[in-house]
């Protein structure tokens with residue numbers, strides 16, 4: 001591991017340590033195998049417990065002060081009619097988050113996670129409010145059909161502000177959620193470009209487009225991708241194709257992984273931010289646990305590229321971090337399994353026939 005930040009695609013990224021540790025892995029596996037149950041009978045929960053132990057570098061992983069950051073931003077490309085909802089809904093949903101009325105607020109309260117909203121680039125001004133972090137780069141990206149969504153400077157700023165957010169954030173588990181009308185378009189474009197996936201397979205209905213609108217969205221995205229043909233590095237693609245919230249989430253994920261936090265992942269857009277993060281700072285992905293498989297079709301490709309098997313499949317397509325927080329109790333159970341379950345020796349049971 002390099003002791004110094006590395007220059008990467010003209011962005012300074014912190015070094016990410018590999019969590020894999022063969023000796024700890026063997027000890028965690030032995031601890032799981034010695035619990036009072038048939039070997040392997042808790043299925044994928046056992047693999048989850050092992051991964052949490054490796055990420056935290058200990059035999060008894062524990063979740064402390066879990067944090068949700070919901071990144072909100074608007075998209076100039078929404079002017080092309082690529083979403084079922086108008087851009088004004090982004091700001092309206094920010095107010096809803098701050099009042100505690102959105103799905104993510106409900107699930108966060110249910111499971112005891114702290115939640116803050118990050119204004120990465122909403123096309124509205126907000127009065128200072130408890131739970132709102134003003135990190136606005138600009139009021140929405142530019143329309144990527146006509147020009148790059150962000151300048152290189154704005155893109156680097158968004159990544160850097162995402163990283164800085166983690167400097168003062170407590171806890172050892174991070175959920176990044178997002179809210180941004182039009183952001184499935186930016187995510188699909190980034191997946192097509194950086195993941196080399198055919199655009200048609202990356203493009204979905206987002207908030208609920210009908211067949212005709214989906215066909216129109218695909219035609220628009222084809223033109224955008226062709227217009228930004230030269231933007232091929234992760235940083236260039238991110239700037240051209242956009243997403244201030246995607247860039248800020250990528251920065252947050254990179255820094256959180258460098259701090260060895262668990263990254264509990266949500267759906268398609270947050271997942272694309274992880275793909276960007278992994279390409280900018282290789283190793284970030286090793287800190288990720290995938291909460292669910294989104295109904296947005298591109299998510300399947302993304303999960304394949306990241307070699308990820310999500311915990312839940314509930315046909316969610318909401319975002320906000322909702323699918324990650326719904327999976328949170330499984331992580332609690334995985335920790336409890338290692339921390340509280342009796343071993344055969346504890347229980348005086350001799351498993352050998």
Ligand SMILES: O=C(O)c1ccc[n+]([C@@H]2O[C@H](COP(=O)([O-])O)[C@@H](O)[C@H]2O)c1
Pocket residue numbers: 082083084085178179180181182183184185205206207208266267268269270294295296299316317318319320
């Ligand atoms: O997280 C997902 O997998 C997901 C899938 C589809 C839509 N969304 C949410 O819907 C919004 C983007 O959809 P759209 O149609 O406006 O591009 C944005 O606010 C996302 O949080 C989220």
Ligand SMILES: Cc1cc2nc[nH]c2cc1C
Pocket residue numbers: 085089093178179180207318319320
């Ligand atoms: C109402 C609404 C809530 C959302 N939450 C995340 N994306 C969203 C999109 C819409 C349209």
